[in-house]
Amino acid sequence: MTRPHDTATFHTLVLGGGILGLAALYHLTRMGHRPVGLVERFTLGHSHGSSHGASRIIRSTYGDVDYVHLMQPAVREEWPRLQRDAGEQLIIPVDSCFYGTDGPAFNGYVDSATAAGADVERLDPDEARKHFPLFRFPGAKTVLRDHTAGMIAASRTMSALARWSQQHGGQVLDQTRVRAIELDRDPIRLVTDRGTLATERLIVAVGAWTGALVPSLAPRLKVHRQTVGYFRLEGPAERMAPEHFPVWFYVQDREDIIYYGLPAFGTGGVKTARHDTMSPESDDPEELDRPIDESVLATTRAFLDEHLSVAVDEVDGAEHCLYTCTANEDFVLGPHPDNPRVVVAAGGSGHAFKFGPLLGRVLAELAVEGRSSVPEFEAMSTRFQPT
Structure with missing residues (x-):
């Protein structure tokens, strides 16, 4: 549902309403930060990107031992937490x-x-x-x-993240296209087709549109x-x-x-x-x-x-x-090189959904605290830097 733009400066804004963006908003609201919001070009649950559809696979079988380790806190902590909060079975x-x-x-x-x-x-x-x-x-x-x-009930997961976040104070500004990100402003400015938004911190998780909004990442x-x-x-x-x-x-x-x-x-x-x-x-x-x-x-x-x-x-x-x-299917996830108050998530490479609740936590922590509390992520974070 589209909500009117708040003229106040946001504590944190999330740009992109796919799995990583919604999971980041969910964790920001769980952390108690206000005001927080999410900006989405289309309607939530649209079919133009990477996060739509009824189902996804969750698995620990990977050809890279670091990803096997990273999957463990997702399976052990974050998916169970989300299912408890949602009050429904998602796996x-x-x-x-x-x-x-x-x-x-x-x-x-x-x-x-x-x-x-x-x-x-x-x-x-x-x-x-x-x-x-x-x-x-x-x-x-x-x-x-x-x-x-197992099998993730993907569309139910997306709905659960949006519902819980909005019930706990998160704002969703859908059908709002961002034309430019002004990284050098304080607060950071998002120029949209419905006005300008101001935020102290920004998480960019726009999937296939990353290159257009973060041009430095386009070659990767x-x-x-x-x-x-x-x-x-x-x-x-x-x-x-x-x-x-x-x-x-x-x-x-x-x-x-x-x-x-x-x-x-x-x-x-x-x-x-x-x-x-x-x-x-x-x-x-x-x-x-x-x-x-x-x-x-x-x-x-x-x-x-x-x-x-x-x-x-x-x-x-x-x-x-x-x-x-990305060329090696590693995620791109970390602070923007030109502004540490901007965190970028991209390059899901077709295997990010299963990590969604965990990476949402990582994104929220990086944006607010500058560091993640997930040891498995920190151990491989140099692989993910958006530089």
């Missing part, structure tokens, strides 16, 4: 399987999960087929069953428009439900071939897409109504027909998701 228990061709790409996931002590179980393909009879596991020598994995970021499909399988609908269909992740020996999928949830078909961060070209986020590429859906359907023991009956729907990617 749906779902079985999981992570597999790939034998080689350095997939083996990196196995080694990192093992080294970090993640709660994962190794299965050989025959054992895996007994646990997951809908999957063939072609070419796999090992299948990981991640006992921390590429925007890739992903095509997500929903596929109805042959046979009874129950086989696609969370009770029977796992969240899954497939890595080919070449790192740029990755697919993932989730059960049917809020739609008639299982969700499947290729995780593509390697395209040399960058898409224009202003192309808001770009049509679905049917050839991508056909390729994804062919992948499912090869990897599942049941055939795809029909394509049940499709949507776009904008990835904002």
Whole structure:
């Protein structure tokens, strides 16, 4: 809901109403700071960016041991805290399987999960087929069953963050486009199409629009428009439900071939897409109504027909998701080099949603206190600097 602009100076403003922006507003309100607010160009829950849709995967299986460690406080502390505050279940228990061709790409996931002590179980393909009879596991020598994995009720999470924040004093200024950020002003100024806002501190979390509002970061970021499909399988609908269909992740020996999928949830078909961060070209986020590429859906359907023991009956729907990617898929998260009272979050690279409540806490703490209280983040914070 759009609220009138407050003429007073904000304690902290958040720019961007995706998962990281809403999570930052949630933590600012939890910390008791007032007045705080969030500015969003579109309406909350819009489908133009990276945070829409009914579901996401949560997992600890990563090819980088630092991210395995970073996931632990998210699973242990922040998701449970958010569910308690929201008064509803946001993580749906779902079985999981992570597999790939034998080689350095997939083996990196196995080694990192093992080294970090993640709660994962190794299965050989025959054992895996007994646990997951809908999957063939072609070419796999090992299948990981991640006992921390599950399915995030993504749209419910977004609604819960917005609802709790507004109930506890956070302001949401949606349908408000920011034209410029005046970093050298004190207080900081946001020039919008509905007037000028003033704030002592600013968190910028605008995803694919980061390069336009923080030009110094544009060379580090590429925007890739992903095509997500929903596929109805042959046979009874129950086989696609969370009770029977796992969240899954497939890595080919070449790192740029990755697919993932989730059960049917809020739609008639299982969700499947290729995780593509390697395209040399960058898409224009202003192309808001770009049509679905049917050839991508056909390729994804062919992948499912090869990897599942049941055939795809029909394509049940499709949507776009904008990835904002760095070259190594590390996040960009830290103080702006020209003004330490401005904190930037970008480069989610298609894997930030699961960290959302944790990174929202980090953003709020960095903006207000200049340092995060999350040791796992501090241990790798030099990797994330927006310089």
